Amino acid sequence: MGGTNTDMGLVSENGTIIQRRSIPTNAYTELEPYVRDMMREINAMVEEQAASDGEAPLLEGIGIGAPNGNFYTGCVDNAPNLTIKGVLDFGKEIHKYLPVPVVLSNDANAAAYGEYVYGGAKGMKHFIMFTLGTGVGSGIVVDGKLVHGSTGGAGELGHNILIPHGRKCSCGREGCLETYTSARGIVQTYCELKGVPVTSDITSKMIGELAHQGDPVALKTWETVADQLGLAMANSVTFSAPEAIFLMGGPAQVGEPLLKPLRAAFEKYLLNIYAGSCQIRMSELRTNEVAILGAAALIKMPKE
Amino acid sequence: MGGTNTDMGLVSENGTIIQRRSIPTNAYTELEPYVRDMMREINAMVEEQAASDGEAPLLEGIGIGAPNGNFYTGCVDNAPNLTIKGVLDFGKEIHKYLPVPVVLSNDANAAAYGEYVYGGAKGMKHFIMFTLGTGVGSGIVVDGKLVHGSTGGAGELGHNILIPHGRKCSCGREGCLETYTSARGIVQTYCELKGVPVTSDITSKMIGELAHQGDPVALKTWETVADQLGLAMANSVTFSAPEAIFLMGGPAQVGEPLLKPLRAAFEKYLLNIYAGSCQIRMSELRTNEVAILGAAALIKMPKE
Numbered sequence: 079m080g081g082t083n084t085d086m087g088l089v090s091e092n093g094t095i096i097q098r099r100s101i102p103t104n105a106y107t108e109l110e111p112y113v114r115d116m117m118r119e120i121n122a123m124v125e126e127q128a129a130s131d132g133e134a135p136l137l138e139g140i141g142i143g144a145p146n147g148n149f150y151t152g153c154v155d156n157a158p159n160l161t162i163k164g165v166l167d168f169g170k171e172i173h174k175y176l177p178v179p180v181v182l183s184n185d186a187n188a189a190a191y192g193e194y195v196y197g198g199a200k201g202m203k204h205f206i207m208f209t210l211g212t213g214v215g216s217g218i219v220v221d222g223k224l225v226h227g228s229t230g231g232a233g234e235l236g237h238n239i240l241i242p243h244g245r246k247c248s249c250g251r252e253g254c255l256e257t258y259t260s261a262r263g264i265v266q267t268y269c270e271l272k273g274v275p276v277t278s279d280i281t282s283k284m285i286g287e288l289a290h291q292g293d294p295v296a297l298k299t300w301e302t303v304a305d306q307l308g309l310a311m312a313n314s315v316t317f318s319a320p321e322a323i324f325l326m327g328g329p330a331q332v333g334e335p336l337l338k339p340l341r342a343a344f345e346k347y348l349l350n351i352y353a354g355s356c357q358i359r360m361s362e363l364r365t366n367e368v369a370i371l372g373a374a375a376l377i378k379m380p381k382e
Numbered sequence: 383m384g385g386t387n388t389d390m391g392l393v394s395e396n397g398t399i400i401q402r403r404s405i406p407t408n409a410y411t412e413l414e415p416y417v418r419d420m421m422r423e424i425n426a427m428v429e430e431q432a433a434s435d436g437e438a439p440l441l442e443g444i445g446i447g448a449p450n451g452n453f454y455t456g457c458v459d460n461a462p463n464l465t466i467k468g469v470l471d472f473g474k475e476i477h478k479y480l481p482v483p484v485v486l487s488n489d490a491n492a493a494a495y496g497e498y499v500y501g502g503a504k505g506m507k508h509f510i511m512f513t514l515g516t517g518v519g520s521g522i523v524v525d526g527k528l529v530h531g532s533t534g535g536a537g538e539l540g541h542n543i544l545i546p547h548g549r550k551c552s553c554g555r556e557g558c559l560e561t562y563t564s565a566r567g568i569v570q571t572y573c574e575l576k577g578v579p580v581t582s583d584i585t586s587k588m589i590g591e592l593a594h595q596g597d598p599v600a601l602k603t604w605e606t607v608a609d610q611l612g613l614a615m616a617n618s619v620t621f622s623a624p625e626a627i628f629l630m631g632g633p634a635q636v637g638e639p640l641l642k643p644l645r646a647a648f649e650k651y652l653l654n655i656y657a658g659s660c661q662i663r664m665s666e667l668r669t670n671e672v673a674i675l676g677a678a679a680l681i682k683m684p685k686e
Contacts, residue, residue: 146655155655204532218621220524220531227524227623228508229659234620237653239613241546249653309543316538317522317621319531349541349553351450351459355533 079103079144079185080369081159084116087370088123088135093196095370097123104161112162113171120176139179141376142168143188143369148230152182181376183224185209185369187233189361190217191224191379192372193324198362204320207361208235208311210327213248214256220318224379236260240310258306261329268299286332300335307336308343315352326361326368383407383448383489384673385463388420391674392427392439397500399674400439401427408465416466417475424480443483445680446472447492447673452534456486485680487528489513489673491537493665494521495528495683496676497628502666508624511665512539512615514631517552518560524622528683540564544614562610565633572603590636604639611640612647619656630665630672 082104088097099119106112120140128134146157154166169180183191190207193199199207203222209215214236218225225232236256237249244253245263257263261282268285269276272295288296311323323344330336341358348356363371386408392401403423410416424444432438450461458470473484487495494511497503503511507526513519518540522529529536540560541553548557549567561567565586572589573580576599592600615627627648634640645662652660667675 202532204536220529221527223525225524225622228506228625229623229656231655232508232621232623234653234655238617238620239651242544242613251651251653309546313542313617314621316542317536317618318529319533319536321532347543347555349538349555351535351538352533 079142079147079154079160081145081157081161084112085369086116086119086123087367087374088120088127089370089374090135093371093374095367097127098370099123106162109162109164109166109168109171113168113175117172117175137176137178139181139377140172140176141188141373142180142182143185143373143376144168144182145185146231147182147184147188149181149183149187149224149226150230152180154182179377181379183226183376184215184217184231184233185372186215187217187224187226188372188376189215189326189363189368190219190233190324190372192363192368192375193326193361194219194222194224195375195378196363196371197324198359199322199324202321204318205322205324206235206311206314206318206320207324207326208307210259210261210325210329212261214260216314218318219320235310235314238310238313240306255306255310259303259310259329264299264303264329267302268295271295271298271302282329282332286329286335289332289335297335300332301339303329304336304339305343308340308345309347311340311344311358312347312349315356316349319352320356322357322359324359324361326363326365328365330360331365383446383451383458383464385449385461385465388416389673390420390423390427391671391678392424392431393674393678394439397675397678399671401431402674403427410466413466413468413470413472413475417472417479421476421479441480441482443485443681444476444480445492445677446484446486447489447677447680448472448486449489450535451486451488451492453485453487453491453528453530454534456484458486483681485683487530487680488519488521488535488537489676490519490540491521491528491530492676492680493519493630493667493672494523494537494628494676496667496672496679497630497665498523498526498528499679499682500667500675501628502663503626503628506625508622509626509628510539510615510618510622510624511628511630512611514563514565514629514633516565518564520618522618522622523624539614539618542614542617544610559610559614563607563614563633568603568607568633571606572599575599575602575606586633586636590633590639593636593639601639604636605643607633608640608643609647612644612649613651615644615648615662616651616653619660620653623656624660626661626663628663628665630667630669632669634664635669 216235241253245257247254520539545557549561551558
């Protein structure tokens, strides 16, 4: 569930998306019609798959990754980027249509769990996922379990204050990691280095292309971002000593202009007792599949 | 096990220290004679208790909190502050004398677990402990379990880089929390604010007394420390969303000159989604008991 679209998929036991559909989240202002249309699409996927297989697929459950998703309550809590306002109880609404388990979590947490169940973090007991995009999200796995914390909202490393009294953040505070390493933060750094006003005509993708063409300002931008992200990653290691830190999202796709200085910065900032113990890895899930696979993975979480 | 002394205690089921002894750690350069003398003291405590009770106490196990203690291997790994060098396999050495379980962990992790088993964190599933002293240590409990991470060395928040390119740290890096909120860091801040060279004639305890007398530089020192520690604590909440953060150690004993501005700084730096969800609490264990109770608590850890 994103602010613009809601992507849905039928995921098989082995992690293949066998059907997918989408509805525009921002066409809704109430939960009831939104879930009604969501269930219509789910039924359509199930019927299409039944027609193709000759028998109806059994639904193990419905997993949902959503902004401000709270694992404990199963509700989306007042997500500022959604047109549907308030506390949204998905389980209650979905159970009017289908009697299957519903598991909901924050979207970045779901992405991390997707990596654990279907991606490169299989078998790892301790890892951290950073997702770079409009914002910066994170998901943390400790002892093989997603960390939800006492509130259900743990794992918000994008709002770790990296630089005290730094850039103004949308959360109302200053210096959050997100203000430097989100797509917007990267564009701001590029414009500052270039000495031009910050503009929405430039995207982080364009800065990536410029870097691959050898543009010195673009290269310097990624080095700066790498230094900031590398520091944040090294700091996160002092918490849970993960065996790997995964990276995903649009800006991370730039590749070596980010990854090479990122590895160097991470090593420079890492406390010596952790030297060599933690790899930086790219997510092994496809960018266009991670939301669905992450949501599906939530269903695989052991019950307490 | 500290760099100067090794404090030992016989702890009863309910968390009372019924016997205690001490040997000077820094009188030893080899593990064998150190453990031999340690076992001699343990036997003496057991015998003394047996004489007093009329029957010998049953030893459930031996817990050890030590610098650079590794929970997984049961070894102390090259602790720079110890006169006994190298990788120290306590279990192997102790089992020459006594066939009981030996559990070893980092001293701050042990302190956190002591708070969980015997102190103010009883029944909490998520909390973080910061210990202020010569250094700054931490211990983290997630889902009721001490976080050891993939290496056994998780929970080193004293080496979170708080201020990029800040004060030089003994770890070789710059800007670690420890350089600002350890006893030495606090003295440095006081001297800087006072405009005098940093001296070992001043202690954090003296700065505490000055603050209680209303000395403006001392008060400003604690406000500065509170701002730095409050930021670090708020950042740690984005990781595991604990229900409480505990504070212990000498400098924390100053009380309100630190705690009042600390609560304000914590609130100021806390991401809004966590507002009101996490308390700052003082450890409920006595300063002179925490090392022994923390070590003893390790024996109470559920086996995997």
